[in-house]
Amino acid sequence: MANVLTPQGEDFPRWYQDVVAKAELAENGPAKGSQVIRPTGFALWERMVDEMDDRIKETGTENASFPLLIPESYFQREAAHVEGFAPELWMVTHGGGKELEEKLAIRPTSETIIGEYMAKWVNSYRDLPLLLNQWCNVMRYELRTRLFLRSSEFLWQEGHTVHESYEDAHAFTLRILHDVYADFMENVLALPVLRGIKTEAERFAGALNTFGAEVLMRDGKVLQMGTSHELGQNFAKAFDIRFQGSDGKQQLGWTTSWGTSTRMVGGLIMGHGDDAGLRVPPRLAPVQVLVMVVKDSDEVQSAAKKVYDELKGDGLRVKLDHRGDVAFGRRAVDAELKGYPVRIEIGPRDLKNGEATVVSRIEGTKQTIPLGMLAEAVAAALEAAQMKLWDEALEFRETHTTDAATVDEAIEAAQHGYARLPWDACGVEGEKRAAGSAVTVRVL
Amino acid sequence: MANVLTPQGEDFPRWYQDVVAKAELAENGPAKGSQVIRPTGFALWERMVDEMDDRIKETGTENASFPLLIPESYFQREAAHVEGFAPELWMVTHGGGKELEEKLAIRPTSETIIGEYMAKWVNSYRDLPLLLNQWCNVMRYELRTRLFLRSSEFLWQEGHTVHESYEDAHAFTLRILHDVYADFMENVLALPVLRGIKTEAERFAGALNTFGAEVLMRDGKVLQMGTSHELGQNFAKAFDIRFQGSDGKQQLGWTTSWGTSTRMVGGLIMGHGDDAGLRVPPRLAPVQVLVMVVKDSDEVQSAAKKVYDELKGDGLRVKLDHRGDVAFGRRAVDAELKGYPVRIEIGPRDLKNGEATVVSRIEGTKQTIPLGMLAEAVAAALEAAQMKLWDEALEFRETHTTDAATVDEAIEAAQHGYARLPWDACGVEGEKRAAGSAVTVRVL
Numbered sequence: 001m002a003n004v005l006t007p008q009g010e011d012f013p014r015w016y017q018d019v020v021a022k023a024e025l026a027e028n029g030p031a032k033g034s035q036v037i038r039p040t041g042f043a044l045w046e047r048m049v050d051e052m053d054d055r056i057k058e059t060g061t062e063n064a065s066f067p068l069l070i071p072e073s074y075f076q077r078e079a080a081h082v083e084g085f086a087p088e089l090w091m092v093t094h095g096g097g098k099e100l101e102e103k104l105a106i107r108p109t110s111e112t113i114i115g116e117y118m119a120k121w122v123n124s125y126r127d128l129p130l131l132l133n134q135w136c137n138v139m140r141y142e143l144r145t146r147l148f149l150r151s152s153e154f155l156w157q158e159g160h161t162v163h164e165s166y167e168d169a170h171a172f173t174l175r176i177l178h179d180v181y182a183d184f185m186e187n188v189l190a191l192p193v194l195r196g197i198k199t200e201a202e203r204f205a206g207a208l209n210t211f212g213a214e215v216l217m218r219d220g221k222v223l224q225m226g227t228s229h230e231l232g233q234n235f236a237k238a239f240d241i242r243f244q245g246s247d248g249k250q251q252l253g254w255t256t257s258w259g260t261s262t263r264m265v266g267g268l269i270m271g272h273g274d275d276a277g278l279r280v281p282p283r284l285a286p287v288q289v290l291v292m293v294v295k296d297s298d299e300v301q302s303a304a305k306k307v308y309d310e311l312k313g314d315g316l317r318v319k320l321d322h323r324g325d326v327a328f329g330r331r332a333v334d335a336e337l338k339g340y341p342v343r344i345e346i347g348p349r350d351l352k353n354g355e356a357t358v359v360s361r362i363e364g365t366k367q368t369i370p371l372g373m374l375a376e377a378v379a380a381a382l383e384a385a386q387m388k389l390w391d392e393a394l395e396f397r398e399t400h401t402t403d404a405a406t407v408d409e410a411i412e413a414a415q416h417g418y419a420r421l422p423w424d425a426c427g428v429e430g431e432k433r434a435a436g437s438a439v440t441v442r443v444l
Numbered sequence: 445m446a447n448v449l450t451p452q453g454e455d456f457p458r459w460y461q462d463v464v465a466k467a468e469l470a471e472n473g474p475a476k477g478s479q480v481i482r483p484t485g486f487a488l489w490e491r492m493v494d495e496m497d498d499r500i501k502e503t504g505t506e507n508a509s510f511p512l513l514i515p516e517s518y519f520q521r522e523a524a525h526v527e528g529f530a531p532e533l534w535m536v537t538h539g540g541g542k543e544l545e546e547k548l549a550i551r552p553t554s555e556t557i558i559g560e561y562m563a564k565w566v567n568s569y570r571d572l573p574l575l576l577n578q579w580c581n582v583m584r585y586e587l588r589t590r591l592f593l594r595s596s597e598f599l600w601q602e603g604h605t606v607h608e609s610y611e612d613a614h615a616f617t618l619r620i621l622h623d624v625y626a627d628f629m630e631n632v633l634a635l636p637v638l639r640g641i642k643t644e645a646e647r648f649a650g651a652l653n654t655f656g657a658e659v660l661m662r663d664g665k666v667l668q669m670g671t672s673h674e675l676g677q678n679f680a681k682a683f684d685i686r687f688q689g690s691d692g693k694q695q696l697g698w699t700t701s702w703g704t705s706t707r708m709v710g711g712l713i714m715g716h717g718d719d720a721g722l723r724v725p726p727r728l729a730p731v732q733v734l735v736m737v738v739k740d741s742d743e744v745q746s747a748a749k750k751v752y753d754e755l756k757g758d759g760l761r762v763k764l765d766h767r768g769d770v771a772f773g774r775r776a777v778d779a780e781l782k783g784y785p786v787r788i789e790i791g792p793r794d795l796k797n798g799e800a801t802v803v804s805r806i807e808g809t810k811q812t813i814p815l816g817m818l819a820e821a822v823a824a825a826l827e828a829a830q831m832k833l834w835d836e837a838l839e840f841r842e843t844h845t846t847d848a849a850t851v852d853e854a855i856e857a858a859q860h861g862y863a864r865l866p867w868d869a870c871g872v873e874g875e876k877r878a879a880g881s882a883v884t885v886r887v888l
């Protein structure tokens with residue numbers, strides 16, 4: 001097959017751009033840094049939402065919906081927060097043909113507006129913990145943008161909770177990091193997660209502590225795929241989130257916030273993709289099995305439909321490509337690009353022998369299988385593919401993590417993976433020097 | 445029980461406000477006409493999304509995501525559209541601390557921006573039909589607002605499609621109206637739908653024809669719960685959506701758009717609610733069964749947990765109220781308010797006899813049932829409740845539809861339900877006169 005993509009080894013960012021365009025995942029929107037997520041890309045996000053939402057609800061968190069527009073004055077109430085976000089705001093100044101009395105910001109995140117309502121809803125320790133989440137769009141003004149990875153508008157979930165004590169809030173922040181974020185990324189996305197606490201420089205504006213879920217991409221760079229913040233009592237003070245404790249005394253709440261976004265789609269692409277395109281782990285894949293008609297004929301079409309119906313009946317996510325009139329080679333390249341884990345090719349020759357060809361995108365294998373054993377073969381191929389992606393990613397991380405003794409060694413090692421450096425040997429000074437070489441301290 | 449709500453018969457709009465507040469469904473947001481949807485209200489919407497999304501996908505439509513902000517110039521391209529929407533726009537003028545070169549509108553609906561991209565993606569008749577949908581937020585400036593029913597920001601789905609011919613587009617518009625909207629509203633929401641074509645005055649800005657799904661509320665007023673628009677070639681012309689036909693000639697596409705929103709939550713409340721609160725049809729209900737501990741004791745708690753686990757295991761949507769330390773009466777009133785279709789009350793006395801009490805919110809019955817037969821009794825109660833809501837709504841519609849011969853008779857009849865009037869006897873003049881009496885021609 002001719003290269004449809006720039007090879008990863010030649011120019012990784014270019015490869016990324018190519019995949020996003022050719023697999024029809026997303027394109028730029030008209031407003032600066034906005035993006036259009038096309039059906040193939042959106043289906044990946046939809047599956048992420050499904051899986052994450054189950055895990056979020058398992059923690060007792062409930063979904064809600066807060067307004068898009070936040071009065072400018074809300075931001076002023078928490079000093080570190082306004083400093084961090086003011087430069088990135090998109091401002092609404094007019095509505096219904098008239099100038100607004102107070103300017104409204106499109107939410108860059110919703111600690112402020114949600115804090116305002118939490119203060120109303122929390123009265124007694126019996127109301128705690130209050131565990132809320134919303135799936136929504138947010139906007140931050142960005143100069144340099146890349147589809148999925150850094151865009152002015154993105155889709156995300158933002159969790160916001162209030163707790164009775166520091167300990168409860170702390171434990172919940174870690175529960176989200178481990179049981180929701182890392183669990184999803186490792187068990188569904190098949191991407192090993194480095195978890196830890198961020199340095200002061202990388203901390204969320206207004207937080208006491210930020211925990212990050214970091215994942216290594218195939219170019220040796222690290223992507224932050226999720227963050228969970230302990231906000232201490234900073235927002236509780238700013239928004240007056242007070243409650244009567246079990247001892248009858250008024251107390252300030254302890255809040256947390258945590259988020260993951262469509263950036264995870266970018267992480268999936270760069271964490272597993274190869275020179276032929278995406279490789280989507282079966283547990284996530286919106287299409288786990290593509291049933292393809294090799295050539296047009298009544299027998300082939302009806303056999304393909306039967307296989308499709310059977311696998312769908314088994315609860316698999318299946319798609320049927322019945323376009324016998326479009327060149328098979330072109331369709332196969334497209335299937336590789338889109339990274340469907342398994343495809344079943346049904347052609348007249350195989351069919352005569354009562355067989356079909358099962359291709360594993362991830363294992364790179366091609367097997368001829370009797371029609372009666374397809375379901376079994378597909379199930380095995382999907383399981384093997386999930387494991388292979390995980391094993392590869394784990395091995396990649398191991399071979400791309402270096403123990404460093406000094407900041408200079410760490411900067412050198414970070415050019416192609418993780419560098420493990422004791423914080424004693426780094427410190428704030430070392431962090432600044434590393435930043436000069438575009439290296440960041442990911443987690444402590 | 446004391447009245448916690450203004451009775452419907454006394455002041456219906458007030459009753460509505462009371463239910464929304466006391467059942468903790470939603471409240472006003474800080475920006476004009478914005479709303480906060482609380483977990484209990486949002487769970488209703490989430491279930492609507494689930495059910496609708498399945499039906500939308502059944503039609504072959506795929507989900508995608510388009511930007512929130514639309515350049516002002518896009519609106520200018522379709523004359524009727526800009527005229528209809530310009531007065532309602534919320535405008536973003538600044539981003540990243542600087543004034544923008546072109547003002548951006550927060551989407552009031554996305555025909556324009558989606559049309560721009562459809563034009564890129566549609567090249568040949570083989571690309572058609574192109575069937576897209578997005579679940580998102582939109583904003584329209586509103587002076588008088590009511591939670592869920594009319595708000596500046598609301599959540600919705602908007603479908604946008606391109607077809608090869610007038611016939612295809614027309615058929616698809618009706619398929620959405622019948623197989624998605626009316627099917628969902630009747631079979632899940634248990635609300636009979638009046639379907640038909642809107643008059644010119646009520647038509648979507650830029651459409652050839654608008655079909656409405658209209659539902660009668662319990663105050664005798666009609667709520668538009670969904671619309672499906674044939675856009676003809678108006679937007680295809682404005683955005684240059686052209687394709688090479690099977691005959692090799694360049695042609696303009698035929699587009700449709702269709703939407704339903706969080707207004708449906710308002711319709712559900714007003715379509716079924718009574719003086720005690722919401723009544724949620726079991727097929728929709730986020731909580732179908734509430735298992736309640738009457739009094740605190742180890743036996744009661746463990747029996748309740750067992751019932752909860754069993755029903756959940758059967759695939760029902762169940763919630764456990766184990767707050768033995770909160771007065772039972774208060775919790776029962778809250779359960780009525782929130783409209784859970786069935787609740788199971790487990791107390792020490794019943795338990796001694798190996799029984800529990802099954803209360804049907806909708807049938808208004810209370811039965812003592814042996815623990816071993818609870819699953820069966822609950823299933824029967826849910827089925828009966830769904831049917832009862834449907835039958836009641838249907839009967840209400842029948843007794844509130846009057847045949848009228850003249851516009852005056854119709855205006856009179858419309859004060860308490862539908863008036864059926866031949867269009868010959870009404871006409872544009874009659875429609876204007878009716879409008880003077882706050883009566884609108886719903887569908888033809």
Ligand SMILES: [Zn+2]
Pocket residue numbers: 174178
């Ligand atoms: Zn841990």
Ligand SMILES: [Zn+2]
Pocket residue numbers: 618622
């Ligand atoms: Zn019909």
